Amino acid sequence: MYGEQELLRAMEEIAKECGAIIKGAKEEHVAATEKTNFRDLVTSYDVKVQKYAVDELKRRFPDASFFCEEGDDRGNLSDEYVFVIDPIDGTANFSRHMNISCVSIGCFRLGRPYAGVVYDPYNDELYSAVRGGGARLNGRAISVTDEALEHTLVMIGTSPYNPELFDRTMEKLGYVFPKCLDVRRRGAAALDLCTVAAGRSGLFFEEILALWDYAAGLVILEEAGGEAYTMEGDPLPLDGRKSNIVAGSPRCIEESGLLSDRFK
Ligand code: 2AM
Numbered sequence: 001m002y003g004e005q006e007l008l009r010a011m012e013e014i015a016k017e018c019g020a021i022i023k024g025a026k027e028e029h030v031a032a033t034e035k036t037n038f039r040d041l042v043t044s045y046d047v048k049v050q051k052y053a054v055d056e057l058k059r060r061f062p063d064a065s066f067f068c069e070e071g072d073d074r075g076n077l078s079d080e081y082v083f084v085i086d087p088i089d090g091t092a093n094f095s096r097h098m099n100i101s102c103v104s105i106g107c108f109r110l111g112r113p114y115a116g117v118v119y120d121p122y123n124d125e126l127y128s129a130v131r132g133g134g135a136r137l138n139g140r141a142i143s144v145t146d147e148a149l150e151h152t153l154v155m156i157g158t159s160p161y162n163p164e165l166f167d168r169t170m171e172k173l174g175y176v177f178p179k180c181l182d183v184r185r186r187g188a189a190a191l192d193l194c195t196v197a198a199g200r201s202g203l204f205f206e207e208i209l210a211l212w213d214y215a216a217g218l219v220i221l222e223e224a225g226g227e228a229y230t231m232e233g234d235p236l237p238l239d240g241r242k243s244n245i246v247a248g249s250p251r252c253i254e255e256s257g258l259l260s261d262r263f264k
């Protein structure tokens with residue numbers, strides 16, 4: 001068993017190093033290669049950052065398993081410790097120098113999300129949480145907003161790899177837009193979850209995400225008093241299946257009506 005603070009500090013240090021690698025690519029031309037389709041991208045930096053994170057975590061926690069976006073490092077999620085890693089969340093942004101990307105490192109313990117660290121190198125913002133210990137942004141405690149939905153910004157994702165889901169996204173967007181301050185679409189789901197956790201946005205939804213997109217952000221969000229569900233109102237799957245997501249403060253989720261029968 002690893003100490004909770006030892007684990008969290010290591011994840012934070014490694015995420016910051018990963019962030020330095022991501023930010024260091026700023027001036028270079030970063031070629032993107034297509035994976036499953038023309039919107040599903042990988043760059044040499046995704047691979048490089050993931051290798052750094054995995055090597056460093058393996059060195060410090062030799063018994064841990066891994067479940068990572070790039071390559072086929074998909075360990076058994078019910079192992080005692082499993083690091084769930086998205087080396088660059090927001091790869092399309094990264095390859096276009098949009099400066100809206102982050103590294104996301106989650107840790108499952110015996111099949112449950114246990115700790116999470118998300119680092120945004122462009123704003124030097126480090127989000128972290130361990131189960132039961134609250135959520136922090138650069139060391140300061142954060143919590144979801146208690147404002148009404150109409151006073152909050154709503155983050156959305158457009159599930160670019162699955163264009164067949166676009167109409168559903170637009171339907172929900174059309175339903176929520178009149179009820180909120182405005183809508184934002186940034187293209188980095190882990191960062192969107194943390195933005196909700198920090199109270200900067202009240203709600204986030206997207207039609208399809210992978211475990212590595214939400215493993216870390218889920219712990220941070222829940223430790224900040226937020227909630228996340230599938231669009232059917234169930235807990236998010238923790239077995240590696242992709243899922244849709246509605247995440248927010250309890251009040252904003254309720255006021256959005258996204259979990260009502262209308263969308264079932
Ligand atoms: P990525 O940048 O790591 O690929 C964009 O809508 C956001 O959702 C990004 O965080 C992107 O992750 C993720 N995303 C979009 N479509 C996805 C899919 N089909 N599977 C997994 N993640 C997806």
Ligand code: CA
Nearest residue numbers: 069086088089
């Ligand atoms: Ca990614």
